Amino acid sequence: MKFRNRRIVAVAAVALSASLGLTACGGSDSDGGAKASGGGGGGDVSITFMPKNLGNPYFDTSDAGGKKAVGEIGGKFQEVGPDAASPDAQVPFINTAAQQGVKALVVSANDPKAICDALNEARDAGTKVVTFDSDTDPSCRDLYVNQATAEGIAKAQIDLISQQIGDSGEIAILSAAANATNQNAWIDLMKKDLADHPNIKLVDTVYGDDDDQKSFDQTAALLQKHPNLKGIISPTTVGIAAAARYLSTSSSKGKVALTGLGTPNQMKEYVKDGTVTSFALWNPEDLGYLAAYAADALVKGDISGKEGDTFTAGKLGEFKVGADATVLLGDPFVFTKDNIDQFNF
Amino acid sequence: MSDTLLVEPSAQPAAARVLGTLLRSREIAIGAVLVLLVVLTTLKSSGFVFSSDGWRNLLVSPALLLILAVGQAVVIITRNVDLSVGSTLGLTAYLTGKVFIASPGMPVVAVFVIGLAFGGLLGLVNGLLVAYGRVPAMVITLGTLYIYRGVFLSWAGSDRVNADDFPQGFNDLGTASVLSVPVVMLIALAVMAVVGYYLRTARGGRELYATGSDPDAATLYGLPVIRRVLVAFVLSGALAGVAGVVYAARYGTVSSGAGSGLELQAVGAAVIGGVAIAGGVGTVWGAALGAVLLITINRALPMVGISDFWQRAVVGALIIAAIVLDRVLAARQERQLVAARDLARREPDRRKAGTPA
Numbered sequence: 001m002k003f004r005n006r007r008i009v010a011v012a013a014v015a016l017s018a019s020l021g022l023t024a025c026g027g028s029d030s031d032g033g034a035k036a037s038g039g040g041g042g043g044d045v046s047i048t049f050m051p052k053n054l055g056n057p058y059f060d061t062s063d064a065g066g067k068k069a070v071g072e073i074g075g076k077f078q079e080v081g082p083d084a085a086s087p088d089a090q091v092p093f094i095n096t097a098a099q100q101g102v103k104a105l106v107v108s109a110n111d112p113k114a115i116c117d118a119l120n121e122a123r124d125a126g127t128k129v130v131t132f133d134s135d136t137d138p139s140c141r142d143l144y145v146n147q148a149t150a151e152g153i154a155k156a157q158i159d160l161i162s163q164q165i166g167d168s169g170e171i172a173i174l175s176a177a178a179n180a181t182n183q184n185a186w187i188d189l190m191k192k193d194l195a196d197h198p199n200i201k202l203v204d205t206v207y208g209d210d211d212d213q214k215s216f217d218q219t220a221a222l223l224q225k226h227p228n229l230k231g232i233i234s235p236t237t238v239g240i241a242a243a244a245r246y247l248s249t250s251s252s253k254g255k256v257a258l259t260g261l262g263t264p265n266q267m268k269e270y271v272k273d274g275t276v277t278s279f280a281l282w283n284p285e286d287l288g289y290l291a292a293y294a295a296d297a298l299v300k301g302d303i304s305g306k307e308g309d310t311f312t313a314g315k316l317g318e319f320k321v322g323a324d325a326t327v328l329l330g331d332p333f334v335f336t337k338d339n340i341d342q343f344n345f
Numbered sequence: 346m347s348d349t350l351l352v353e354p355s356a357q358p359a360a361a362r363v364l365g366t367l368l369r370s371r372e373i374a375i376g377a378v379l380v381l382l383v384v385l386t387t388l389k390s391s392g393f394v395f396s397s398d399g400w401r402n403l404l405v406s407p408a409l410l411l412i413l414a415v416g417q418a419v420v421i422i423t424r425n426v427d428l429s430v431g432s433t434l435g436l437t438a439y440l441t442g443k444v445f446i447a448s449p450g451m452p453v454v455a456v457f458v459i460g461l462a463f464g465g466l467l468g469l470v471n472g473l474l475v476a477y478g479r480v481p482a483m484v485i486t487l488g489t490l491y492i493y494r495g496v497f498l499s500w501a502g503s504d505r506v507n508a509d510d511f512p513q514g515f516n517d518l519g520t521a522s523v524l525s526v527p528v529v530m531l532i533a534l535a536v537m538a539v540v541g542y543y544l545r546t547a548r549g550g551r552e553l554y555a556t557g558s559d560p561d562a563a564t565l566y567g568l569p570v571i572r573r574v575l576v577a578f579v580l581s582g583a584l585a586g587v588a589g590v591v592y593a594a595r596y597g598t599v600s601s602g603a604g605s606g607l608e609l610q611a612v613g614a615a616v617i618g619g620v621a622i623a624g625g626v627g628t629v630w631g632a633a634l635g636a637v638l639l640i641t642i643n644r645a646l647p648m649v650g651i652s653d654f655w656q657r658a659v660v661g662a663l664i665i666a667a668i669v670l671d672r673v674l675a676a677r678q679e680r681q682l683v684a685a686r687d688l689a690r691r692e693p694d695r696r697k698a699g700t701p702a
Contacts, residue, residue, distance in 0.1 A: 053502075055502075056502075057504075084502070206647070210602075211602060211605075212596045212598050212599075212600065212602075212603060213592075213596060213603075216596055217406065217643070217644065218647070220398070220402050220406075220644070221644060221647040221648060223398070224390060224392050224393065224398075224399060224402075224648055225390065225647065225648050225650075227392065238598075238600070241507070241508075241598050242596065242598065245508060245596060245597045245598065249519065249520040250398045251396070251397055251398050252398070265507050265509065266505070266507050266508075266598065268507070268509045269507065269508040269509040269597075270508070
């Protein structure tokens, strides 16, 4: 009986203190906000970065870019986030950030809807919300910083392959699953871009299902089936790494060009051994950098998220807000053996 | 000729006996299909065999599944099944990467020993649950398939091991050759030879067949059934571990999806190779040939321009054909035995004389 009583008391105490804490925060939003930025003096902007999950090299890179930008602005940088990228894992962190009264929250959403309510509560409390890398519903944020457009991604890959094979010869595409929406959108756009390269002929499109083993075997089959193949485009990070692995050990190494979308860590080995000359992806560091400047511009009131608003993002120059309150980072970033060692994701 | 089955084998001429064994041998049939497949594909595209890459791929690609199929055959022979091998393979492949990241100077042989031991441990878990829990192996290993994969997912997350993380010597293993036979294939063949020899000649190996033929009879006879089942699962797990190390060497990239779906291919290979799913029948040579056939079909079909969908359908058709063939042969043998028995009852004298009707 005693034990049970004690437990009830404990639960009651926790509940009471929690409700006190909540009411305290709810009642003094503006105070809380002032406190958070008060430490560094007058015009400081506190910007909190929230990746999909912590310990993810991709987001480590983007948040490093964000930190750099916040440093240039003279604001206060903070990085918080869940350990696992599950849909609603970010909600408590968003609530905490709102209670702390941070001026801006830069989020890569694990789910377009699950964190919506929490984000809107934060916005009601005066926090500006910028999404990057992965968007929420447009109604839950002030601005979305988009890393790349489908058109830009398609064009970058066609440009790379045409450079590498001297703008003529047979090429093939190694995609992910046959029903992958983004892959198919890119492939369609690439086919359109190929109209400008009459000497390049797309002879085959095969699917590796984003499986290392299958992509690897499909690459072997492609090379066998098309002895005159000059190049392969793989617009998927798994595919390009598996294709590079196969090429690097085959007699086609150096004869068949390979490009596509990949991450530097996966591709380092193959760029250094000469299997791959260059491949594309956006630069997550620039993405985080731009997102921080966009958040700052929102907080300062330079932009409101309206189409046509412009702001300057440090070394990256001037950006314009597009439709649906979206800012585009720009053309994909090209990785070569000269710059690949600067990245770790 | 229906009563030849009741004649003492030695009563038949030696040549007829050998011929009969060969004709009935599933291994020979699979081998013939395999050779035919390779010849036809080579006629269509000579690089399939006659180019350095083609030759190597022909031998390297099946090695992984061959190792898994040998382990799977042993388990199926004991009237069990091991569905967790794909997850075990993936987990061991990732462990291999982590071992090399932690101590880059690790000798390759030591890594194989670690893979073998780790896989064996995971197999032991399966074996203990199946042998002592007296729960169908399909349920237990379906459970551990998900559990091992779950452990893998939470360990690796979105992380992956890249080719960059492996020492060059290990990466080269995926393509190295001795006398133009790839090392990976040599490993697989060695595994097959050792396990096959054990199953064929060793007492323990024969007891595996006895266990699978009729577990109750084996127990009554005093065979250590529990121990045999444990051995089969540990072996299957250990071989999946070896396959995991081979996977890492061959593909150079290990992410949390590595090896998923391979367990069904391993079961398929064993079944195609004549290992009866009801236990007690089959050889590891057959399972190994089944694995080579399965992989080679998958590689040959795209080369002759057959689409992805049909590749899968062909594999499915092969498995069903193998089962139907088994069923037809079993029914035919049963009919023959019944007919021979009836004949023997009616004409006991003729049977004694050993002259077939």
